[in-house]
Structures are given as structure tokens and as C-alpha cells.
Amino acid sequence: MERKFYYNATQRLCSSLQLEESLQSYFELIKQVLPIDGIFLNIYRPEFSDIQFLAHVNDQLATPLENQVPISKEMEQLLQQADRPVIRIVNDISLDSVTQFVAPKVIPGIKSLILMRMVSGNTHLGIVGFYSKTVGVFKTKHADMIEPHMQTFSLITAFNLKDRNLLMLNQALTQQNRSLKRVIFTPNGVVGGNAGLKKVMNQVEAIAKLNTSVLLQGETGCGKEVIANAVHEQSSRSSRPFIKVNCGAIPETLIDSELFGYEKGAFTGAEKRKAGHFEQANGGTIFLDEIGELPLSAQVRLLRVLQNSTITRVGGHNSVQLDIRVIAATHRNLQAMVHSGEFREDLWYRLAIFPIEIPSLRQRRSDIPILVQHFLEVLSAKFNLSKLPRVSTEQLDTLNSYQWPGNVRELMNVLERAIIQSPQGPLNFDFISASKSEEAVETSSGETIVIDPSHASDKLVPLDIMISKYIEHAMRVTGGKLYGTGGAAELLDINPNTLRSKMKKLGIC
Known part of the structure; x- marks a missing residue:
């Protein structure tokens, strides 16, 4: 009789490659002789200091699980004791501190259990928990009945874990893709759009559908290009070109030909007509980054384009009509440049119809954790890491207390450096606190200015x-x-x- 029961139990445990399906088949047999309400499988993961549940079955469901429950160091020490029995009865869950803490977080209502360790060779794989929602129902004969099934449980769990490991790269990529979509495609398409940049994104929403020029102001590296892209994506021009131009990177002698294009034969080397950035953006949006770097002569020609919505290619005579939206950006104080004669006042008024001030990273420190998560996922994909490196609370505090003169761009660079130094984590950012010499000073108007003596x-x-x-x-x-x-x-x-x-x-x- 016992041999037949063991044979049937083994047959059912091996009846499917899906752990939850074979567990369900086994449960339907075992509940006839054991006073149980369900069965669960979990594994202890010392590298993560947690217990991960793999599967659960009861009268209503049979499902795989991915729940992870973090545990304390004291609990870890209990689990690592060599003299823990292979099978034991816990007729009152309060008598087992680890199980009392972990199990109800995933399966509420457990009162008593039989816990059977799964072992393969010298490797402790995890636990099979036979549970009841009634106190004190299990007897020694119940444990004796299921103990012979330990090796079979160990075998199917080992195969399940091996299968998970074989699929780990695909799962990691899937998870990274899911995480990236979750973070990148937040409302308004901006990380922090519902937090530190909420005011900015409200302004974006207000102006996006119009054709009005927009001026983005903020420190270097604070994300002006990201906001410009958000304006374009929410506009009626989103399906048309979005052309980015760094005005500070164009030599003065090439500004006209780069911005407005040229005709064939306009100068030596002009072998064919070329459309400039404005013409390439026709129907869409042109983003003029670092607009404050344009020389006065180029500012005059830009003003003419904004006024007339036309350009003339270098070496040409015919005007090209444009339907274009202009978004400009700068880290400089254009009003001060107007006063000092470095920037045309009429161009300033033309561009600053709707100015948007983008706060620095130190002015929106609440965004640092979500930016860290976002960049870790991006960089993990870049470096092909199987899992995200961990950041301790102490190291996150280091990032939060830093002044970030380079803003979001510097944060990404710091994270990349930390991952290069320790790809598997935990990440360490002591190098930024060691080099920290700048000081943030708040002016009477409430503006924060960073003073960095290291540049002197x-x-x-x-x-x-x-x-x-x-x-x-x-x-x-x-x-x-x-x-x-x-x-x-x-x-x-x-x-x-x-x-x-x-x-x-x-x-x-």
C-alpha cells in the first residue's frame, strides 16, 4: 500500500514540466490523506538576503510565484544552522520566527505546517510547506508519510531552477525592457515628470499644442533637450522632423551654410545643393540648443527667419517658405546678455514668448532615486549585466547630499563610473564625496548658486x-x-x- 502511494505521488510530481501543474496533481492526491489546505515551495537566497516563493497550490488555484520576502540577519543565521531537521512539524506558526514572518506575507491565514527541506547533494534548495489554516492538526504519521517524497521534490525543483537559470538572460532582457518602458514612457515621457519636474511638465502640456516659440532655461546638464523633445512629442508636429542644433558647436564661418543650407557652386566644395537645419525641420520642430552662443551677426539672420518664416540658401536668391516651430535653450542669462549688448533685444523678445525654467538636480533631489533606477537599467543593458547592481541606503544618501554641479548628465556619468568599478555591485560613490569642494549658496531671491573653489x-x-x-x-x-x-x-x-x-x-x- 505504501509502495503504491509512493509510486502514485512520484508519478504526479513528475507529470509536468510546469512546477505548479505537477504540484497541483500531487496536491489532489495528498490532500486525501493529509489535513492540508495547500502546499507552497520557496528557496532561501543568501546573495539577496531574502526568501523567494516558487509555486503555490490550494483548492482554488495552482500558480507559479515570484514573491521575494527580505529577511533579517538573525533569520539568516537560523536558516544556515547545520542541525536543522529535514522535516519537522510546526503545529503553531508562532513557534517558528522565520516562517511566522515570511509565509503570511504571501499566503495569509497559515496556522500550522509541515516543513520539508529539499536537498540535492550538499546543496539546500529550499522548503516544501504543507500548511493548514487550523492550529495543531499535524501528527508524526503525516510527516512520515511525505518524507519519502523529499528526493522527488528536490529533483523537480532543481530542474525548475536550472530551467530558470538557462532562461535568465532572456528574462533579464525582458525585465530590463519592461523596466525601461515603465520608466521612459512615464506620463509626458520624462523621468520625474510627476515629481520634481511636475511644474515644468504642466507648462509643456500648456504650450505643446500651440505653435508658439519656447525658450528653455536651466543649468548645463539639467535636461533641456529632454524637455524640448517632450514639447515636440506632445505637439501636432510629433510625426514630423525634430532637428537638434548645438549653436555653440558650429564655427562662425559655417553658421549660415549649416543653418540655412547652400546652393550648388555657392563656394568651393559646394558640388550640389544642400538643405540646412531649418529646411530639414520644415513642417516639424527645430531645437536650437545653446542659443546664447550665436554671434550677433547670426542673431540678425535668425531674427529674420523667425519674423518672415523664410530662409534663403547661401548663394541663392529665392526664398524658401517654412512652417516650423522653434524651441531654443540656454544655460546663460540672456537678459543680462541683452543689457551687455551680447544678445539682440528683439531676438530675445521673439524667443522668450513662453520661457520655461528647468530646475537643477539639487533643486529636485526627490527625483534622484528614480533617476538612479532609470540610469541603472539603461547602463545594465549597455554593459549586458544579468542583474541590476545594488545601491545601499548609505550610498544613496551620498548621492542625495552631493551638489551635482553637472546635474542629471553628471549623475549618469557617476553611475557609469561606479558600475565600471564594480559591475556586480554593490555600487560605491565615495569618489564624489572625496572630491566634493563646491558649496551651494542661496541668494536673497531664493536662487541657488554653486560656488566651486576647485576651479579657481x-x-x-x-x-x-x-x-x-x-x-x-x-x-x-x-x-x-x-x-x-x-x-x-x-x-x-x-x-x-x-x-x-x-x-x-x-x-x-
């Missing part, structure tokens, strides 16, 4: 000269305005009369 020369000049030069710079920034709102005295947070006295003393006209 070791050669010092008399303090009066430095003060004199700084006051002269403030006067250039304000266009010579000393008093009132936006004047040099206000920006320097000093009484106007005191500033006037200092200027007189230092010989500043």
Missing part, C-alpha cells in the same frame, strides 16, 4: 581688485543699473549707497 587658480590677487572686478561684472550683467529691482545693489545684496561708496573708493565709474 592658485595664483591670488589683492582682495580690492577682486571686489572691483566683481562689481564691474555685476554692472555689466545689469546693463549699468545700480538702483532698484534687478539692479547691481539688489543682486549683490548691499545697500545702494554703500555700493556707490565702494565703487568711488575703488575708482569704478
Whole structure:
């Protein structure tokens, strides 16, 4: 009789390559002789300090599981004890601290169990839990009845885990793809669009459907191109070209031919007509990054394009009509450049119809964790890592306390460096705290400015000269305005009369 029962149990456990299906077939047999409400399988993963559930079956369901329950170091020590029995009865779950903590998180209502360890050779694979939702139902004869099935359970679990390992690369890629879609395709298509950039994204939503020019302002590396792309993607032009131009990267002698194109024979080497960036973007959007780097001569021609919606190719005479939306971006203070004569006032008014100020990373520190997760997934795919490197709470605190003068771009570079140094993790960012020398200063207007002494020369000049030069710079920034709102005295947070006295003393006209 016992031999027949063992044979039937083995047959059922080996009846399917799907763990949950073979477990269901076995459960239908074993519940006839055991007072159980269900069976579960889990494994202890010391590398992750957790217990992962593999499958669960009861009268209502048979399902594979992916639940992971983190456990404490004290619990790990209990699980690693060599004298833990292969099978044991726990008629009151409160008597087993690990099971009491772990099992109800996945399967509520468990009151008593028979726990059977699965072992393959010297390897502890995990646990089969035969459970009841009633206290004190199991007897020694019940444990004796299922103990012979331990090797079969171990065998099918080992095959299941091996199959998971063989598919690990495909699963990792699938998970990375799923995670990337989840993070990248957040509402508005911007990481942090519902958090630190929510105000910005509200402005994007307000302006996207219109054809109005947009000016994006913010520090280098804060994500101006990402926001420009979001404006384009939410506009009616989303299916048309989105042309990106770095105005600071074009030599002054080539600006006209790069932006507006040229006709065949316009100059030596012009063997055929070429469409410039504006013509390439016709019907869509052109993104003029670092617009403040354009020389005054190019600013005049750009203004004409914005006013007339036409261009003329270099060496040509016929105008080309454009239907185009312009998004400009800069990290510079264009208003100050207008006052100092470095930027045309009429172009400023034409571009700044709808300015959007993008906050720096240190102004939206709440976004750092989700940006870290996003970049870890991107970089893990880039480096073909099988799993995401871990970041401890302490190291995340290091990232949160750093000032990020290079903003989001610097954060990605820091994460890439950390992964290169330790691909399997945990990641360490002590190198940024060791090199941290800058200081964030908040002005009276609430603006945060980073001061980094590491960029200063070791050669010092008399303090009066430095003060004199700084006051002269403030006067250039304000266009010579000393008093009132936006004047040099206000920006320097000093009484106007005191500033006037200092200027007189230092010989500043």
C-alpha cells in the first residue's frame, strides 16, 4: 500500500514540466490523506538576503510565484544552522520566527505546517510547506508519510531552477525592457515628470499644442533637450522632423551654410545643393540648443527667419517658405546678455514668448532615486549585466547630499563610473564625496548658486581688485543699473549707497 502511494505521488510530481501543474496533481492526491489546505515551495537566497516563493497550490488555484520576502540577519543565521531537521512539524506558526514572518506575507491565514527541506547533494534548495489554516492538526504519521517524497521534490525543483537559470538572460532582457518602458514612457515621457519636474511638465502640456516659440532655461546638464523633445512629442508636429542644433558647436564661418543650407557652386566644395537645419525641420520642430552662443551677426539672420518664416540658401536668391516651430535653450542669462549688448533685444523678445525654467538636480533631489533606477537599467543593458547592481541606503544618501554641479548628465556619468568599478555591485560613490569642494549658496531671491573653489587658480590677487572686478561684472550683467529691482545693489545684496561708496573708493565709474 505504501509502495503504491509512493509510486502514485512520484508519478504526479513528475507529470509536468510546469512546477505548479505537477504540484497541483500531487496536491489532489495528498490532500486525501493529509489535513492540508495547500502546499507552497520557496528557496532561501543568501546573495539577496531574502526568501523567494516558487509555486503555490490550494483548492482554488495552482500558480507559479515570484514573491521575494527580505529577511533579517538573525533569520539568516537560523536558516544556515547545520542541525536543522529535514522535516519537522510546526503545529503553531508562532513557534517558528522565520516562517511566522515570511509565509503570511504571501499566503495569509497559515496556522500550522509541515516543513520539508529539499536537498540535492550538499546543496539546500529550499522548503516544501504543507500548511493548514487550523492550529495543531499535524501528527508524526503525516510527516512520515511525505518524507519519502523529499528526493522527488528536490529533483523537480532543481530542474525548475536550472530551467530558470538557462532562461535568465532572456528574462533579464525582458525585465530590463519592461523596466525601461515603465520608466521612459512615464506620463509626458520624462523621468520625474510627476515629481520634481511636475511644474515644468504642466507648462509643456500648456504650450505643446500651440505653435508658439519656447525658450528653455536651466543649468548645463539639467535636461533641456529632454524637455524640448517632450514639447515636440506632445505637439501636432510629433510625426514630423525634430532637428537638434548645438549653436555653440558650429564655427562662425559655417553658421549660415549649416543653418540655412547652400546652393550648388555657392563656394568651393559646394558640388550640389544642400538643405540646412531649418529646411530639414520644415513642417516639424527645430531645437536650437545653446542659443546664447550665436554671434550677433547670426542673431540678425535668425531674427529674420523667425519674423518672415523664410530662409534663403547661401548663394541663392529665392526664398524658401517654412512652417516650423522653434524651441531654443540656454544655460546663460540672456537678459543680462541683452543689457551687455551680447544678445539682440528683439531676438530675445521673439524667443522668450513662453520661457520655461528647468530646475537643477539639487533643486529636485526627490527625483534622484528614480533617476538612479532609470540610469541603472539603461547602463545594465549597455554593459549586458544579468542583474541590476545594488545601491545601499548609505550610498544613496551620498548621492542625495552631493551638489551635482553637472546635474542629471553628471549623475549618469557617476553611475557609469561606479558600475565600471564594480559591475556586480554593490555600487560605491565615495569618489564624489572625496572630491566634493563646491558649496551651494542661496541668494536673497531664493536662487541657488554653486560656488566651486576647485576651479579657481592658485595664483591670488589683492582682495580690492577682486571686489572691483566683481562689481564691474555685476554692472555689466545689469546693463549699468545700480538702483532698484534687478539692479547691481539688489543682486549683490548691499545697500545702494554703500555700493556707490565702494565703487568711488575703488575708482569704478
